[in-house]
Amino acid sequence: MRMLAVFEKGERIRHIGHLDIQRSVQRGLRRSGLPVAYSNGFNPHILITFASALSTGACGKREIMDVTMAEDVSSEEFLDRMNKAMPPEMQLSEARPLDQKHPALMASLRAAEYDLLIRDPGQAGKLTAAIPAMMAKETVPAMRKTKTALKECDIKPLIYELKGEGQHILATLVLTEREACKPGMLIEALSREAGIEGEEVRMLITRTALLGMDENDRLVPLETL
Template identity: 40%
Template sequence: MRLRIRLAKVGLARFLSHLDLQRTVERGLRRAGLPLAFTQGFNPHPRISYASALATGTSSEGEFLDVDLTEPVDPGDFVSRANAHLPEGVRVLEARPAPEAGDSLMASINAAAYRLTVTGAEEAALRSAAAAFLAAGEVVVTREGRSGPKAVNIRPQVYELTVTGPGELRALVQTGSEGNLKPEEVWAGLVALSPDLSGAELTQVHRLMLYRRDPGTGACAEPWRL
């Protein structure tokens, strides 16, 4: 049996690296006595696959992973047993049976929604910058690569950008194997377009959800039945 899990990483747990999060989840599920399926070989480990790595310092309520089990477990029971053995800030929010066919979870995901919290910016300045961003033909930022810094046009990787309140924006951006845009780059693009934001600061990034986005229609589906 395979369960698809939605996980939250909040509070101080947001400072866990992706590798630390993997270890934390594995230890919690093992301590819960759940019937985890293991890989074969000299160093067996639970068969758990993640949709997308989350940057250290970024909180989330939309992390997805698939967990293979050797016997059926009621999804609600899985949630309660897992949370009893996971540390504060790491919580299983929901579990459902995973699809039996189709692409892997990682291969299915190509978009992510983020909430960006900003200090030191007037709401009017944020709205003006977001409108300028969406209207721009290109938004160029500097990205550090293996061969050094390079200029990158990030505009095609930003699908939605809205101001949702004072000091708060929501961004839907590309993620996954075909391209991965960091929320910090969205903020850098906004600052580049608006001198009014030069003294403002991006203070928190929170991932709201992962999606499979249809490139033709722009429709987004949550990962439950992909």
């Protein structure tokens, strides 16, 4: 059987990279004593996938994993045993069994919701004030980092929603296997609009939800699909 589980990447461990998070989840599964399925071969590993890698430095409120179990387990038992086996910064909030034929999480991923806490209140005000002007534009150029170079791209079509609330910028941005608008790209473009280009914007990035598309083309939390 497959089990979908929603977990947190807490603030204290936000600098941990995705590979290390993956390994920590696997070790948590091994500590839990839950009947997980292993790959065959010389170096057996737990059959597990993650909906999306979360960047080093970012926190996650509702990150999603998909674990293949060797035997059936109830969601309650899964949650209970995993939460005893995981460190306080990586607790699970939800689990539910998935149909064997359920599409891969990554394939259904469409967008992500972010809460960007701007450390400097002055900068936060300027950035929030610049949102309407930027959103009124046809195109919003930004620089995308590829493995080898910086590439210019237009992030306007990648922004579903963008608003300011106090020191927070709340954004819903495209995130698929093929394309993505990273929070850093957004803030860079917004800084330009706000006339604070080149200033360092210190912020705490929290990815608050991963979203998929329901049959009515509405963005909904990926875990509910």
